[in-house]
Amino acid sequence: MAHPAHTRSSPRASGGVRTTAGTHIPEADIRTRQIARQARSWRTFAGDHSRMQPDTLDTKAFNACAFSVHHRASSFAVPSKLVGTSRHQPLLRSLAEDPDATWLALDLDARGDHLVASHVGRVLGRVQPKHLGWVRPLVPFGLAVYLSRVTGRGERRAESGAFYRLGCNVAFGHVGDALARLANASHGGDGAPSVHSRSPLRLVVPGEPRVRTAPARVPVLPEAASLTGDAEDIVLWRTLEGEAHVSVPHVARHSPTGFEWGYGGSGPADLARSILLALLDEPTADALYQRFKQDVVTTVPEAGGVLRAADIRAWVEHARTC
Template sequence: MTRSALAPSLSVARSGDVRTAAGTCIPSAEVRTRQIARQAGLWRAFASERSQMQPGTLDTKALDACAFSVHHRASSFAVPSKLVGTSRHQPLLRSLTRRPDGLWLALDLDARGDHLVAFHRGRVLGRVQPKHLGWVRPLVPFGLALYLSRVTGRGEGRYRLGCNVVFGHVGAALARLAGASGGDGAPPASGAPDHLRLVVPGETHPSPDPLPVQILPEREALTGDADDIVLWRTLEGEAHASVPHVARHSPTGIEWGYLGSGPADLALSVLSALTDGESASSLYQRFKAEVIARVPEAGGVLRAPEVRAWVARAQEKTDASDRGQAA
């Protein structure tokens, strides 16, 4: 059925409610929620073709972003995220914590080499996470915008501030992109601006080695050991773990899914909870590289016995290496 055939059957009240020809009134909040849910599905399909995120991660991200968009009454599907590379820009972040209008502050985006850099009044705040570049870049010319969600952390002493952001108007940008490309995702016709040149092609990666510690879905926390490590995110995307944060590299909090200060602190926190302090301090960087960096964005469950078994194997390798050097 065409759009023109559907149009006469619906009327929109001033309040935003939709009334069908049969007299049924659909509240505006429900209309908006349905619209955002449809846009979430479109975003999930779009991002799956343009990023290296795993299908399960994309599913969770789409659902979380949908809930975030509805909760915050967004006019269009929005995706919460965080900036990386903020450690050099602490004075600006600190100044934003004192601004009463800092929430949802519009930020500028600029392409610098392979990066998208976020600015406020010409001053750098940080960079868009690499995993998002593939789907963000092609939508910028079609109205995608970046907003400050929250400055995280305490910013006292050696503690660093972080920056949560939101990619706004994603649903509307997808619609404009579809219109510019003929509605089927194909490149624009000859003579039209080729916005799709901004798409970052997916990198090819060698197949990773099998995970030394199995990462299970969060629901598996109900059936395991009381010492199992549960990793999850809030609607705003903030990372949490079921163990205390041992802050050594990232005072703003833990993270996972890449090599960095947040994942390093999570690795140290996990090993500190499940083994002795000496082993945790000597092995956490290896644990970060082999396990924490490969946790899906949505999180999951690390079985305590498997983590302890990994520690035992890692210690054996270290001891064998030490014996070989001494021989």
């Protein structure tokens, strides 16, 4: 992405719309109003999905709105900073010295109860706990995270020779668009996630193209397909009382009461991890099960069905490269 400072001095001259009364509204004003509306939607959503106090949310919404307009973001974006960066100083130092690192797209991965941000497989830090409640639901709908700035001087202390500690500012991008997709899906529209949680989407300026990567599909087949499939295929079914059963052992981490599917939660999270553990090694399962839950487990019908082992492995290969 071109640094925002390289674009502010040359806005598109022909942008904007003309109202029925003949008044010309500049495109910059249209975008500002759009981001302001998205900021209001985010304020409501974050208020329902986090423990932040109302005053904190109001301040964050105003600051994020200003940040989005200032950087000409394509949709409402929320600046933040990572925590737990003290263990990842060498990578932060290398990024601080890289002139092309600003607005670098980072990967988001679930690690237990945390979301970690990483670059080429190396962790930079964790999403602040106060933001997890609103960030997690929006990742499947296009929210992504970008490196904004490495903070700190990165110089050695004269007295000890040790480096000053560096921090990491990030921006959650496409928040406004993700909220719109989530609202569309909630009202029965075609709002299924169109981008992956490791999407290469960038914080963009007006006119820049976006690259979208659709997740690999894992179709849910009828239960009868288990008669003609592979022995490793995953079969999901319910008893007459509605109790969920799966043809893999339950490896409990989030849900002591067992498996579930068809939505995002602790039972589906355990199902996703247990399926991947049955077919793959534990590090791969731990790295990908939250994404597998969002892409696959949430789509399984209430009655269950069959997931082909070959389709799951194809999904994993796709996920590893995105």
